[in-house]
Amino acid sequence: MTDALPARLDEIFPVLPLRSSIVFPREIAQLILALDDSGMLDSLTEGDHRIVVVGQRDRKADNPSLAQLYSIGTESAVLRFGQPLRRVGPHVARQGGVSAPMHVFEEHVGEVQIRIEAGNLADLFAEAGRALAELQLDAAVGNAPREIEDVIVRAPDREALLVEWLNELIFRSETRHCAFTAFDVTRISDGELQARIGGVGVLHPRVAVKAATMHGLRIEKQPGGLRATVVLDV
Amino acid sequence: MQVQLQRTGEVTFELSRDFRADMRVPLRVLADELLLEQVTRDKSLEQLVNVATLPGITRFAIGMPDMHQGYGFPVGGVAGTMLPDGVISPGGIGFDINCGVRLLASVLVARSVGPLEPLVHELSRAIPVGYGRSGRTVLDRGELDRVLAGGCTYLVRDRKMGLTEDLDYIESRGTLADADPGQLTDHARQRGSDQLGTLGGGNHFIEVQEVDQIYDERAAAAFRLFAGQLTVLIHTGSRGLGHQVCTDHVRVMDRALATHRITLPDRQLACAPFSSREGKEYFAAMCAAANFAWANRQALTHRVREVFDRVLGAKEDARLSVVYDVAHNIAKLERFGEHTLCVHRKGATRAFGPSSDEIPARYRGVGQPVLIPGSMGTCSFVMAGEDASKEISLSSSCHGAGRAMSRHAAKAKVQGHVLRRELEAKGIVVRCPSNEELAEEAPVAYKDVERVVDVVARAGIARKVARLRPLGVLKG
Numbered sequence: 001m002t003d004a005l006p007a008r009l010d011e012i013f014p015v016l017p018l019r020s021s022i023v024f025p026r027e028i029a030q031l032i033l034a035l036d037d038s039g040m041l042d043s044l045t046e047g048d049h050r051i052v053v054v055g056q057r058d059r060k061a062d063n064p065s066l067a068q069l070y071s072i073g074t075e076s077a078v079l080r081f082g083q084p085l086r087r088v089g090p091h092v093a094r095q096g097g098v099s100a101p102m103h104v105f106e107e108h109v110g111e112v113q114i115r116i117e118a119g120n121l122a123d124l125f126a127e128a129g130r131a132l133a134e135l136q137l138d139a140a141v142g143n144a145p146r147e148i149e150d151v152i153v154r155a156p157d158r159e160a161l162l163v164e165w166l167n168e169l170i171f172r173s174e175t176r177h178c179a180f181t182a183f184d185v186t187r188i189s190d191g192e193l194q195a196r197i198g199g200v201g202v203l204h205p206r207v208a209v210k211a212a213t214m215h216g217l218r219i220e221k222q223p224g225g226l227r228a229t230v231v232l233d234v
Numbered sequence: 235m236q237v238q239l240q241r242t243g244e245v246t247f248e249l250s251r252d253f254r255a256d257m258r259v260p261l262r263v264l265a266d267e268l269l270l271e272q273v274t275r276d277k278s279l280e281q282l283v284n285v286a287t288l289p290g291i292t293r294f295a296i297g298m299p300d301m302h303q304g305y306g307f308p309v310g311g312v313a314g315t316m317l318p319d320g321v322i323s324p325g326g327i328g329f330d331i332n333c334g335v336r337l338l339a340s341v342l343v344a345r346s347v348g349p350l351e352p353l354v355h356e357l358s359r360a361i362p363v364g365y366g367r368s369g370r371t372v373l374d375r376g377e378l379d380r381v382l383a384g385g386c387t388y389l390v391r392d393r394k395m396g397l398t399e400d401l402d403y404i405e406s407r408g409t410l411a412d413a414d415p416g417q418l419t420d421h422a423r424q425r426g427s428d429q430l431g432t433l434g435g436g437n438h439f440i441e442v443q444e445v446d447q448i449y450d451e452r453a454a455a456a457f458r459l460f461a462g463q464l465t466v467l468i469h470t471g472s473r474g475l476g477h478q479v480c481t482d483h484v485r486v487m488d489r490a491l492a493t494h495r496i497t498l499p500d501r502q503l504a505c506a507p508f509s510s511r512e513g514k515e516y517f518a519a520m521c522a523a524a525n526f527a528w529a530n531r532q533a534l535t536h537r538v539r540e541v542f543d544r545v546l547g548a549k550e551d552a553r554l555s556v557v558y559d560v561a562h563n564i565a566k567l568e569r570f571g572e573h574t575l576c577v578h579r580k581g582a583t584r585a586f587g588p589s590s591d592e593i594p595a596r597y598r599g600v601g602q603p604v605l606i607p608g609s610m611g612t613c614s615f616v617m618a619g620e621d622a623s624k625e626i627s628l629s630s631s632c633h634g635a636g637r638a639m640s641r642h643a644a645k646a647k648v649q650g651h652v653l654r655r656e657l658e659a660k661g662i663v664v665r666c667p668s669n670e671e672l673a674e675e676a677p678v679a680y681k682d683v684e685r686v687v688d689v690v691a692r693a694g695i696a697r698k699v700a701r702l703r704p705l706g707v708l709k710g
Contacts, residue, residue, distance in 0.1 A: 107640050109276045109303045156489060159501075167481050174474050175424050204667055208435030208710075210329040210477040214488065214501035215305030231305050233329045233477075234436060234641075 290320020300636025306502030309581035323505035326578035332527030333471030385525030414518035426475025431533035438710030587621030609680035
């Protein structure tokens with residue numbers, strides 16, 4: 001056994017580096033990926049969806065070379081792609097004139113302020129959940145998926161409903177020791193949301209989110225959809 | 235929003251209530267020029283103006299020298315509302331109800347103990363850190379109710395987790411009698427059931443320190459502090475249980491605003507008259523969460539003592555006594571002349587003076603210990619409250635250095651692994667789950683604690699007693 005991956009392995013398989021987890025043979029793992037313009041997403045979605053997942057020696061490295069990875073990885077197959085957690089860049093992506101879901105973390109001295117944009121209310125709320133997950137998780141993690149849970153929250157208006165939704169996710173994350181990363185909003189109005197959510201186990205969340213607040217809370221119409229601002233206490 | 239404050243004293247600045255039509259009282263901000271300039275970079279003054287609109291607020295909306303932008307109230311904000319009908323606002327206390335600090339003193343000279351690595355390492359093994367982490371103790375419903383109702387008293391008397399004399403040196407003796415566990419939701423109970431004796435994440439920490447400098451020998455002697463002494467500072471709060479209590483009651487009060495004909499500039503200031511059903515229920519729940527927080531710091535004290543016994547050999551001189559324990563996110567009912575006020579302290583602590591009968595008998599004539607932690611790797615301070623604080627700041631002081639930079643900006647400026655090496659080069663033993671979290675709490679992200687403390691002293695709120703230098707940090 002050598003202490004390095006085979007040279008030019010990445011010419012045969014897309015190699016997906018993992019910062020803080022291991023995927024074992026015969027395991028089904030849900031991975032949250034922070035992808036930029038490296039072309040990794042294209043590599044994963046093309047071809048037969050076969051990849052090699054392998055841990056990186058330095059968790060801080062953003063685009064590690066093969067030499068910066070451990071020498072043993074796992075040949076895997078991508079079974080399903082989820083929604084992107086984050087789109088990098090200042091502009092809202094558009095899909096046929098409708099805002100694609102996105103979020104950005106804005107400057108706040110003491111807490112975390114999130115701006116969320118989406119084409120409709122259901123996507124806006126799902127994206128808010130993904131923003132919360134991004135705070136709680138490392139950029140890339142892999143864990144066995146948890147059971148799917150059903151959520152119903154109610155509030156007198158849609159701004160308060162967003163806070164209720166996030167606070168319910170925070171409560172469930174803390175008591176189940178997981179982060180919710182998959183959202184299917186099955187029904188939504190200004191006063192009620194029903195959703196099915198799925199998460200991954202987390203032993204040590206990256207950011208300790210205490211609660212969603214009503215400070216500066218807004219949901220506004222914008223060309224192509226909706227924009228929300230919410231501040232989280234961390 | 236452009237806010238022009240008028241200087242009314244050496245370190246006192248005020249803003250007339252005429253500044254905005256909905257203000258009920260003026261602002262008072264305690265700062266020097268540099269701290270005031272830092273305050274104007276964020277939205278804390280705008281938030282303090284919003285606080286000045288609360289129904290029933292009296293005297294001033296007060297900003298401490300460590301004030302920075304929060305949500306609803308600024309962090310470092312103080313407001314007193316007149317009872318019976320002045321409001322109580324959960325947002326004026328914050329999500330981490332009774333987040334606070336406790337100082338423990340040994341009779342050991344730090345330098346005589348030898349390398350502190352084993353001690354800090356054992357502390358990191360004994361104490362669960364991080365958000366959502368469970369403790370060794372899982373409380374059933376009955377036990378949780380007894381913690382919520384009895385706070386430190388229950389832990390010390392019934393669970394034998396501490397010394398009876400500990401209770402004498404904790405604000406309110408670690409138990410608020412107005413607590414009603416029945417006001418907590420199942421959500422709050424679930425979040426708290428396995429979190430007693432855990433540190434939590436964010437800026438929570440346990441620090442092993444050395445008394446680096448004594449400024450007031452008489453007060454230091456009363457507080458049982460001496461130069462070179464080994465001390466431990468614990469910073470934590472009511473964990474997820476307290477967060478949920480705030481969440482639950484902000485919701486209730488937000489929905490009752492119209493009933494009470496209250497309009498607010500910020501929904502996070504949601505409030506209700508103290509005398510109303512919503513006000514009474516929140517206060518009873520807040521008191522229960524505060525008791526949980528005090529019990530949490532008591533449980534951690536118990537663990538720290540066990541580690542000291544184990545590592546330092548259960549020597550009598552390794553025994554740790556409680557110097558004091560202060561809350562810095564809480565509402566208290568306090569007498570001011572003929573009136574009772576509900577004093578909201580959000581990122582601020584009590585600073586009762588020498589004549590107060592609410593401080594331990596040993597400290598009367600000296601003043602209440604005011605504990606002011608610095609940022610990670612910098613010194614902390616022990617001060618003694620002055621009687622003048624009653625008029626100046628509703629008997630309140632700052633609670634720390636105060637953030638000057640967002641976590642994001644701190645991470646952009648500081649590399650965690652470099653900071654770790656710098657701290658270690660200073661002889662500080664560091665235990666922190668990740669370099670990223672270390673960077674978020676870097677000293678550069680905070681105001682200069684020495685300057686903040688200096689303003690507190692110049693304002694006449696409290697005087698400096700001792701400075702504590704960090705030797706080991708266990709970060710949440």
